[in-house]
Amino acid sequence: MDNGQERRKKTVAESTTEQVHLIMQQHLNGSGRLFGGALMQWLDEVAGVVAMRHAETHRVVTAAVDNLQFKQAIYEGEILVLRGYVTYVGKSSMEVEIDTYTELPDGMRQTVNRAFFVMVAVDENERPTQVPELLITTEAEKARNEAAKMRRSMRKQRRENGF
């Protein structure tokens, strides 16, 4: 996986991605709220774009999704903002955090969902391939990176235990 050349570094800002949706009738479930599956698709899209931008390839796959919390219902007419960014980079994997907000007309945002995706860059043979390192530039990014390391270690433990 290592091609012997010095590994490139990229900042969090270089791949940060926002996606905005105006919630309409076709997005609702039978009880008049946003269908959770629609949000999950949008989350996966944002995670994919963040990972493609960081890894500089279209060949990225979703390896794991965890801690998907729905904090409150979302209704027709609301503006939904998904903001995704890289929190941690291993050799071929990237953890992408996505914060989802409803946005009021005055611009105030309220968090409605937080999710963590592990995305892996693969080569033409679908084998994991090395991605640029993550260049941490702020204290907030450093704190998120430390938290991401803990989640990575918990995921490893879960995999070893088969759940």
Ligand SMILES: CC(C)(COP(=O)(O)OP(=O)(O)OC[C@H]1O[C@@H](n2cnc3c(N)ncnc32)[C@H](O)[C@@H]1OP(=O)(O)O)[C@@H](O)C(=O)NCCC(=O)NCCS
């Ligand atoms: C993701 C995938 C490429 C990993 O392949 P693998 O042979 O297990 O590769 P490795 O064990 O070398 O792991 C590669 C990296 O992925 C990480 N990884 C693999 N499975 C993981 C999981 N379940 N959870 C978290 N991280 C995982 C490893 O920690 C490693 O990270 P690193 O390179 O940064 O150290 C492979 O499992 C796969 O193709 N899965 C299907 C993906 C898919 O189809 N997704 C849905 C559609 S996009």
